[in-house]
Amino acid sequence: MSSRVEVHDLRKSFGTIVAVDGISFTVDSGEILGFLGPNGAGKSTTMRILTGYLPPDSGSVSICGIDILHRPVPAKARIGYLPEGAPLYPEMTPASFLGFVADIRGITGNGKAQRLARVAEIMHLKEVWHQPIETLSKGFKRRVGLAQAIVHDPDVLILDEPTDGLDPNQKREVRQLVRDMARDKAIIISTHILEEVHAVCTRAAIISRGRIVADGTPGELEAMSEYNHAVTIQVRADDAVSLSGAIARLPDVRKVDTLPLADRLVEITAFPAGGERIITGISRMLQEGSWDIVEVRHESGRLDEVFLSLTAGGAEEAQGGAR
Amino acid sequence: MKNIPVVYRREMASYFATPLAYVFIIIFLTLMGIFTFYLGGLFGRGQSDLQPFFVWHPWLYLFLAPALGMRLWAEERKTGTIELLMTLPVSTLEAVAGKFLAAWSMMAVSLALTFPMWITVNVLGDPDNGVIVAGYLASLLMAGSYLAVSGFVSALTRNQVIAFVVSAAVCFVFLLSGFPLVLDFFRPWLPASMVKAIAAMGFLQHFDSIIKGVLNAVDFVYFITFTALWLYAGSWAVENYRN
Missing domain, CATH: 3.40.50.300 (P-loop containing nucleotide triphosphate hydrolases)
Structure with a gap:
């Protein structure tokens, strides 16, 4: 056929x-x-x-x-x-x-x-x-x-x-x-x-x-996006440093980004190592801790980021990756 | 070849959907009248024939035919509709033929509308109507030759002005290719036999002999062959100049 x-x-x-x-x-x-x-x-x-x-x-x-x-x-x-x-x-x-x-x-x-x-x-x-x-x-x-x-x-x-x-x-x-x-x-x-x-x-x-x-x-x-299964947390600025430090110590987390927002908020994004879901571990930790959390989001990957990385250099590396 | 009539009808409809058809016919008839009566002196000659009418056709077609032919493909290329047309299940030759026949019909309609001249000479005298019919036929065939050249040139550019100017120039060379103006250009570097062949290619000799009443099949075959060859070249150009 x-x-x-x-x-x-x-x-x-x-x-x-x-x-x-x-x-x-x-x-x-x-x-x-x-x-x-x-x-x-x-x-x-x-x-x-x-x-x-x-x-x-x-x-x-x-x-x-x-x-x-x-x-x-x-x-x-x-x-x-x-x-x-x-x-x-x-x-x-x-x-x-x-x-x-x-x-x-x-x-x-x-x-x-x-x-x-x-x-x-x-x-x-x-x-x-x-x-x-x-x-x-x-x-x-x-x-x-x-x-x-x-x-x-x-x-x-x-x-x-x-x-x-x-x-x-x-x-x-x-x-x-x-x-x-x-x-x-x-x-x-x-x-x-x-x-x-x-x-x-x-x-x-x-x-x-x-x-x-x-x-x-x-x-x-x-x-294929590095945002796939990443977790984004919005937290009061006072708690940001201690929270990002705690997340970075989790075993499956590869890297943590912080981004200051308006209204004394900070957005922390945790990237998983090896494409594993890390939200379970993080949410358990958040429940046990006393950080002032505003929002928690599980990312499903960002097409724009994949598009950018594939079309502006780095193309060879990803070739055929998602077949 | 079943799509030739479909392409033809679309082209004709588009001539008459815009002022193009009417403007063309009016200008055609006005110019024919001016040239025949003022410059040709139809009445002053004291002879009842249409020679003073036909004799201007090769010169008037020199810009009337490229004016019709320039848009055949250049316009489609400019607006991008050529991509639409050529991705429909129509062969290039069908499209070329349909478009050519439509433009040729415009010339034929315009030419047919000069019939009052024919009536006039018949009222005033006793012309040889056989020669007049041959003259109309030759004029129509020659118009086809001009249009085939213009269509070919039009397929090479998306600019209608360029298509017009180049078509007129190419037609001019063929019009006068039996005359020293063109032959002197080739004589120094081509063998005599080739120069002779070029001399035999001119529109003017073939057309003149027909309208003078010397009816020779060769002259008719010349125009038909010439047109067919340029249509074929046009089809090649449409195929090969797409971007």
């Missing part, structure tokens, strides 16, 4: 700039893979190769078992794609534009009318259905872009920064739409917004300088 999307050792350079440097992955039906990476990491170039817009220098892409390099038209027929920035023909209306896409995708007759009505409903486009696209708000334009990607109910959905430039409500709406479609599709979305990974993705691949430096569920990626 082959996966919906199989990508093997893609490479692509523009002149002396290496944009994609040996990327391989697979995506199955029901999965939402998030491409995570700083701007210029190679996310868009990878997506352009996947959708058959750019040829790779080497490597292969197979969509539902069809090689996109050798049989581009049937492979493209299985993909819905939202390019970066959601380009659209400004003088067309959603009705004429989506009709055009349906025609090219071979959806005709009754099926076409039904499908367009359905897409208009899913994307809430009815009120602007006959307005020129250039007169629409950004949120509507993005929805038209998403609508053209799903007109044919594709097996593979590839969305390049689908929420970029939208307001928080629109972002939430688009994420909900993507989640709703995930059941029977393989979906790849790219983003540089970390919260999106939690909100949408079942799996995330962090891309840096054209390479995948980590690939796993959001939870697995977080586990």
Whole structure:
């Protein structure tokens, strides 16, 4: 059984700039893979190769078992794609534009009318259905872009920064739409917004300088953070020194950070040695002691910290760590 | 090839969704009228034919065709819609052909709307209508050749002004390639046979012989072949100049 999307050792350079440097992955039906990476990491170039817009220098892409390099038209027929920035023909209306896409995708007759009505409903486009696209708000334009990607109910959905430039409500709406479609599709979305990974993705691949430096569920990626299973305590400043000293003496604690806050409070963060849970020991100690504690928090790892450490140097060390 | 009509219809709709189609047709007809009556002296010649009309076509197309052709791909590249179009299940050749046919239709519609001239010469005299039909056909084929060149150039840039200027320049070279202006450039460093071949490539000789009533299949085949070759080159350019 082959996966919906199989990508093997893609490479692509523009002149002396290496944009994609040996990327391989697979995506199955029901999965939402998030491409995570700083701007210029190679996310868009990878997506352009996947959708058959750019040829790779080497490597292969197979969509539902069809090689996109050798049989581009049937492979493209299985993909819905939202390019970066959601380009659209400004003088067309959603009705004429989506009709055009349906025609090219071979959806005709009754099926076409039904499908367009359905897409208009899913994307809430009815009120602007006959307005020129250039007169629409950004949120509507993005929805038209998403609508053209799903007109044919594709097996593979590839969305390049689908929420970029939208307001928080629109972002939430688009994420909900993507989640709703995930059941029977393989979906790849790219983003540089970390919260999106939690909100949408079942799996995330962090891309840096054209390479995948980590690939796993959001939870697995977080586990790579040194904050994973760390304990953060807020305490009155008078007690801070004695408490941090006591925590540092616990056997499983590797290191203790202190951070002065406002209102004479201090935040103490204890990092575990070897990824063990240390909250049990610490909470027992807190109950027995007489420190003036304001808050205790168990950390589950911080994606932003993992992202930073992987994308700004230190990439080699973590490579393949979370598979 | 089933997607050629789909691409064609979208292009045509977009010409008529904007003032482009109307502006183009009006300018086309106005210029044709001015050149034919004032500079060509259609009435003053005392002859009932459309020679003074057709004789200006190669020169007017020199900028009318690039004006239509410049946007074919440069605009799609500028707005990014080329990425949308070329990731749909449509082959490059289908897209190139659909776009070309739409632009060519714009030229054909404009040309067809010059029919009052034909009526005029028939009312005033007794022209050889066979030569006039051949003239219209030659004009249409030549327009296609200009557009095919413009479409190719347009696929190489995202700047429509550059597409226009370069297309016009390339068309100008082909227009005059039978004349000393172009031939003198090649003569010093190409063998005589090659220079002769270049001389035979000019639009003007082929077009002139048709409108003068010398109907030779070679002249028609020339324009058709020329157009097909440049469309093929255009398809190659769209494939290979993506970023």
